[in-house]
Amino acid sequence: MSSGNNSSSDKDFGWENSTSANDFSIPQLPSRFLLIARIVFVCCGLTSNLIVLFVFAQCRRLRHPRHTCWIAVTVAAMFVHLLAVIEMLSAAYPTRPAYTFLVFFKGTPFAFFSLGYTIIAVERYVAVSFYLWHKDNVTNRIVVTSFILIGVIVLVCLVIANCTEKTSSYFMPGNGVASWKLLLLGITVMASSLIGIVLQVLIYNHVKQLYRAHPNLRRTNRHLLQVRYQHANRAQPELTKEMATDSKCVVTTSSQQYKSTLKKSQASRLDLEAGFYYFVISLPVLISNGTVGMFLTFNYFCNLTKLANVCHGWMTILLYLRTIQLLITACNPLVYFALSSEFRSACRSRFAINRQTKT
Numbered sequence: 231m232s233s234g235n236n237s238s239s240d241k242d243f244g245w246e247n248s249t250s251a252n253d254f255s256i257p258q259l260p261s262r263f264l265l266i267a268r269i270v271f272v273c274c275g276l277t278s279n280l281i282v283l284f285v286f287a288q289c290r291r292l293r294h295p296r297h298t299c300w301i302a303v304t305v306a307a308m309f310v311h312l313l314a315v316i317e318m319l320s321a322a323y324p325t326r327p328a329y330t331f332l333v334f335f336k337g338t339p340f341a342f343f344s345l346g347y348t349i350i351a352v353e354r355y356v357a358v359s360f361y362l363w364h365k366d367n368v369t370n371r372i373v374v375t376s377f378i379l380i381g382v383i384v385l386v387c388l389v390i391a392n393c394t395e396k397t398s399s400y401f402m403p404g405n406g407v408a409s410w411k412l413l414l415l416g417i418t419v420m421a422s423s424l425i426g427i428v429l430q431v432l433i434y435n436h437v438k439q440l441y442r443a444h445p446n447l448r449r450t451n452r453h454l455l456q457v458r459y460q461h462a463n464r465a466q467p468e469l470t471k472e473m474a475t476d477s478k479c480v481v482t483t484s485s486q487q488y489k490s491t492l493k494k495s496q497a498s499r500l501d502l503e504a505g506f507y508y509f510v511i512s513l514p515v516l517i518s519n520g521t522v523g524m525f526l527t528f529n530y531f532c533n534l535t536k537l538a539n540v541c542h543g544w545m546t547i548l549l550y551l552r553t554i555q556l557l558i559t560a561c562n563p564l565v566y567f568a569l570s571s572e573f574r575s576a577c578r579s580r581f582a583i584n585r586q587t588k589t
Contacts, residue, residue: 416526
């Protein structure tokens with residue numbers, strides 16, 4: 231009885247060996263290992279990213295552009311994990327609404343990640359290279375508006391592409407789809423990823439130079455050599471040092487001067503720290519996205535020529551790259567916790583995690 235139902239459902243859904251226009255089945259993953267890995271990565275990724283959103287919603291001190299950018303990336307990561315869940319469920323239980331949803335959003339995770347991490351690279355580059363201008367002009371509202379604008383542009387492009395494209399098939403490796411939408415997506419992802427990689431490398435080099443010139447910027451608040459930016463009219467800022475000991479900072483300046491000095495030095499130190507951990511987090515995502523964009527571009531031209539068989543072998547790697555991206559987005563909150571002192575402090579205060587102090 232069950233076998234008859236299965237065969238009839240396979241026939242209705244075009245599950246195997248169907249080339250009709252009504253075929254809306256999602257091909258299953260080539261191996262059980264990839265399926266299990268995706269399930270584990272999705273569960274861990276959704277949990278860790280939800281914790282990040284919860285901590286951010288509860289802690290007002292994280293309302294800064296360097297953390298607002300990360301929240302936008304977290305929302306995009308959760309969207310990617312939800313798409314992976316829908317794709318796996320549709321492969322096992324194919325339905326027309328799920329297939330239509332996946333066809334509409336095919337490739338959007340790569341576009342969101344590439345454009346989002348590129349905006350983060352631009353914001354961090356300005357924060358590290360032009361700190362005072364960034365401090366006075368870049369706000370949370372500007373960052374949120376930028377990410378909302380990217381989302382609107384991507385959605386408008388999706389609507390236009392799906393309305394003008396004749397064929398509406400789900401893109402999988404080796405299915406012979408030569409879609410101009412996938413070509414445009416591949417070029418956009420590849421170009422934006424390349425720009426993001428270049429900016430992240432420049433940020434890392436700049437941060438490394440500042441750390442070498444001022445090694446004490448790596449230290450925490452209790453062991454920090456305070457760095458004061460002095461400005462006289464349009465003269466270039468000069469760095470002067472004032473010694474501080476432990477948590478009781480012994481300085482010779484007035485309390486008002488010290489407070490302004492502490493505020494500026496903290497901001498510059500935290501911006502350098504953010505530049506470093508965004509480099510660690512962004513580079514794997516941008517490299518994998520750039521590779522995906524290259525594959526999508528090659529897929530379009532190979533399907534128009536006699537190289538379709540060669541393209542089939544190359545595009546199989548895309549399945550593994552997408553699984554690796556799920557792993558990266560699941561582990562990124564842990565990297566964020568390990569490298570961001572502000573986020574660690576917020577987690578300790580929110581979950582009442584107190585470090586034992588020696589007496």
